[in-house]
Amino acid sequence: MVQSLTRERPVQRVAKGEQTRDRIMDIAEASVLEKGFAATSIDEILFEACITKSGFFYHFRDKNDLALALIERFRERNLSIFEENFARADELVEDPLQAFLLGLKLLAEIMAEVQTERPGCLVSTFVFQDQQFDGRVRQMLVDVIQVWCAQFLARLERVAEVHPPRVDIPLADLADMLMTVIDGGIIVSKALQEPQIMARQILAYRTFVRTVFLGT
Amino acid sequence: MVQSLTRERPVQRVAKGEQTRDRIMDIAEASVLEKGFAATSIDEILFEACITKSGFFYHFRDKNDLALALIERFRERNLSIFEENFARADELVEDPLQAFLLGLKLLAEIMAEVQTERPGCLVSTFVFQDQQFDGRVRQMLVDVIQVWCAQFLARLERVAEVHPPRVDIPLADLADMLMTVIDGGIIVSKALQEPQIMARQILAYRTFVRTVFLGT
DNA sequence: CAGGGACTGCACCATGAGTGCGGTTTTCCT
DNA sequence: AGGAAAACCGCACTCATGGTGCAGTCCCTG
Numbered sequence: 408m409v410q411s412l413t414r415e416r417p418v419q420r421v422a423k424g425e426q427t428r429d430r431i432m433d434i435a436e437a438s439v440l441e442k443g444f445a446a447t448s449i450d451e452i453l454f455e456a457c458i459t460k461s462g463f464f465y466h467f468r469d470k471n472d473l474a475l476a477l478i479e480r481f482r483e484r485n486l487s488i489f490e491e492n493f494a495r496a497d498e499l500v501e502d503p504l505q506a507f508l509l510g511l512k513l514l515a516e517i518m519a520e521v522q523t524e525r526p527g528c529l530v531s532t533f534v535f536q537d538q539q540f541d542g543r544v545r546q547m548l549v550d551v552i553q554v555w556c557a558q559f560l561a562r563l564e565r566v567a568e569v570h571p572p573r574v575d576i577p578l579a580d581l582a583d584m585l586m587t588v589i590d591g592g593i594i595v596s597k598a599l600q601e602p603q604i605m606a607r608q609i610l611a612y613r614t615f616v617r618t619v620f621l622g623t
Numbered sequence: 624m625v626q627s628l629t630r631e632r633p634v635q636r637v638a639k640g641e642q643t644r645d646r647i648m649d650i651a652e653a654s655v656l657e658k659g660f661a662a663t664s665i666d667e668i669l670f671e672a673c674i675t676k677s678g679f680f681y682h683f684r685d686k687n688d689l690a691l692a693l694i695e696r697f698r699e700r701n702l703s704i705f706e707e708n709f710a711r712a713d714e715l716v717e718d719p720l721q722a723f724l725l726g727l728k729l730l731a732e733i734m735a736e737v738q739t740e741r742p743g744c745l746v747s748t749f750v751f752q753d754q755q756f757d758g759r760v761r762q763m764l765v766d767v768i769q770v771w772c773a774q775f776l777a778r779l780e781r782v783a784e785v786h787p788p789r790v791d792i793p794l795a796d797l798a799d800m801l802m803t804v805i806d807g808g809i810i811v812s813k814a815l816q817e818p819q820i821m822a823r824q825i826l827a828y829r830t831f832v833r834t835v836f837l838g839t
Numbered sequence: 840c841a842g843g844g845a846c847t848g849c850a851c852c853a854t855g856a857g858t859g860c861g862g863t864t865t866t867c868c869t
Numbered sequence: 870a871g872g873a874a875a876a877c878c879g880c881a882c883t884c885a886t887g888g889t890g891c892a893g894t895c896c897c898t899g
Contacts, residue, residue, distance in 0.1 A: 639876065678877050681877065
């Protein structure tokens with residue numbers, strides 16, 4: 408990709424405004440993951456971020472706008488985390504199945520870590536409170552999930568070309584299942600406060616995938 | 624114990640109060656599933672239930688108390704739904720594996736229906752907002768999940784006695800996976816507004832179970 | 840040194856949770 | 870039939886939170 412050298416905003420100027428905005432979002436995100444969106448008070452964010460109410464509303468039109476910014480950022484970040492993760496696996500192993508299986512192992516480790524330090528997931532949290540938000544936010548949630556599922560499916564299809572599946576199951580369902588297991592794993596391990604469940608569930612899914620393509 | 628004749632509410636009297644209480648809880652539950660707990664306002668409940676604020680606080684000490692009552696009721700109800708479901712399967716089929724597989728099929732149907740008319744799940748919703756609640760509520764969430772997982776595990780162990788597993792996976796993880804898939808399925812199908820995903824995911828899990836015990 | 844970006848300060852409003860308490864109606868028991 | 874408890878209603882008030890509006894300030898950059 409051709410990225411022009413100085414493209415967009417001269418490094419320094421960005422810093423100030425963007426910095427504050429990011430700080431607000433960091434604090435908000437942590438609080439949302441802990442207590443949910445509605446229970447996250449703006450006043451509390453103000454206090455932690457050491458700004459005034461006017462400062463907050465300078466950056467965000469209202470709370471819904473904050474939510475939108477949070478998911479947007481989340482989407483960018485996590486998309487690349489997933490991509491990088493599986494891309495790394497692709498580099499290490501040639502066979503698409505083995506690469507996917509390795510990717511799942513790496514994913515299990517990463518997720519276990521993430522769940523330990525900050526349990527929860529923005530998308531899931533928002534899904535359970537989505538009537539508070541406007542259409543843009545809800546559409547974003549849909550997009551995030553669909554893009555992930557599509558990526559997983561693409562991988563599985565590549566695998567199936569090399570290793571014809573031995574179990575009768577639609578690849579689309581198998582792809583969705585990873586998303587399902589991740590989200591479900593988040594709920595269960597957050598509820599029980601055992602981050603390892605998340606990892607074990609991804610590994611269980613991995614076992615399923617291996618069985619589908621390699622047999623018992 | 625000596626229970627005096629008239630001790631404990633004479634059948635009829637219960638009705639009135641309990642009825643109102645239930646109505647409040649029904650309305651609250653619907654709203655919680657739609658918008659989340661924090662976004663569910665008491666005033667709105669009052670309006671729909673046609674009672675006054677005093678009436679509400681006569682039945683519930685505060686919002687947390689309402690949450691507690693909601694999960695408690697949810698636990699009783701759903702525990703029996705699951706039990707009845709698998710018990711019905713047990714009646715129809717002898718082999719524990721076949722019974723479990725049938726139970727999963729029935730479960731898929733039931734869940735798809737439930738998700739259609741009222742997507743979401745109280746437990747999941749509360750898990751994502753649990754810092755608002757006191758310890759009793761959180762403990763209840765843990766209990767509900769653990770009891771279910773334990774039940775699933777017990778079934779799988781019975782299956783394993785008859786059909787030695789052909790895939791190397793801890794039964795406990797396989798049991799947890801059902802819970803995980805259900806919760807994850809709820810999130811995904813609620814987000815995408817496609818109740819069928821829930822059903823398909825349970826069936827995918829069913830395929831996995833069959834493969835584990837019967838091979839490809 | 841002008842001007843815009845990034846705020847602060849303050850005043851003010853509506854909504855929602857929750858309290859307090861006295862009064863009223865309904866229900867049930869004897 | 871009558872009395873007591875249960876199941877509310879009415880109202881007044883508090884405090885937290887989301888949100889608006891606007892004038893003024895500090896500071897960086899061109």
